[in-house]
Amino acid sequence: MEPTIKDVARRAGVSTATVSRVLNGGHWVAGETRTAVLQAVQELNYKPNAVARSLMSAQTKTLAILFPNVSDMFSGTVLGGVEDAAHSRGFSVIVCKTGGGHERTLAYLQLLAEKRVDGIIFASEVLREAYADFIGQLRIPLVVLSGESVRPEIPTVRCDDRQAAYAGASYLIGQGHENIGLLYGGAHETPEQSGRLEGFHEAHRDHGLAVEPSRVLCLEGFAFKDGQVGGAALLRQGGPLTAIFASSDELALGVMSAAYARGLRVPDDLSVMGFDDLPLAEMSLPPLTTVRQPLYGMGRRAATMLLDHIQDIKKLEGHAVFPTTIVERRSVRRL
Structure with missing residues (x-):
């Protein structure tokens, strides 16, 4: 017969409520008591039922992250940071691919509510009013990652898109390029792209150039x-x-492909610069010069903000802005 929480309590000489607090990470249990409970758990080989634990603690030990797309290296790198932070605290992660669609996103949010997730990361999309209202009614902690929120009070984790684009365009201008094209994606759905557009124009104005x-x-x-x-x-x-300055590394590699199809060589005939510094940027031929945003660290920070709030360590508030850097490789030449 499998041991129960009552068996653990008897062995440790404490109440079942104390055993529950220890198993669910409560910070108000004395050290000696915690040690006695954990020793009893080990001696009895007690395996707490996950559903029962969630009912007792009002937690399911799960976070959810919503991406418009999960098949690219961007989402994979971000997810690596989220999962490492979550697993270090005993949490698991549910991943949802919304496709950027309104109805599908709301359907996923309803599903996550039914599964009683403890926190949500909304990644690489606009958090619309309908989404914010729905999540707010459920009182589920929320962080927006590498995207925009319609409500400034909702915590975000992102880089400074305007400054990043300004630095990227300035780098190209500093290499002698004055005839620069800008290719930016997701502009109909992600307002942060306007920041990159603003940075691109601002760099040109500051260098006396017109776009x-x-x-x-x-x-x-x-x-x-x-x-x-x-x-x-x-x-x-x-x-x-x-x-050509592209607002993602995948876009930049597509530009390189289009250039080669026209008989143009990169960087001899056309310089190409990306954004993100995904692993594929090093794999391309030639290796891609790009603006690096620390996606793994951003994912880890978003998860940590949620976990600190869920575990009563720190209130969920504020905005984390990560710096970007220029990574020079061989897809840009000096004129």
């Missing part, structure tokens, strides 16, 4: 194929471009 409208192209996605299509369009309509 031709035909050299800025908005796409709905960040994927390789979007870069192929958008890169080809920029090369057709943008005039004599010497460089």
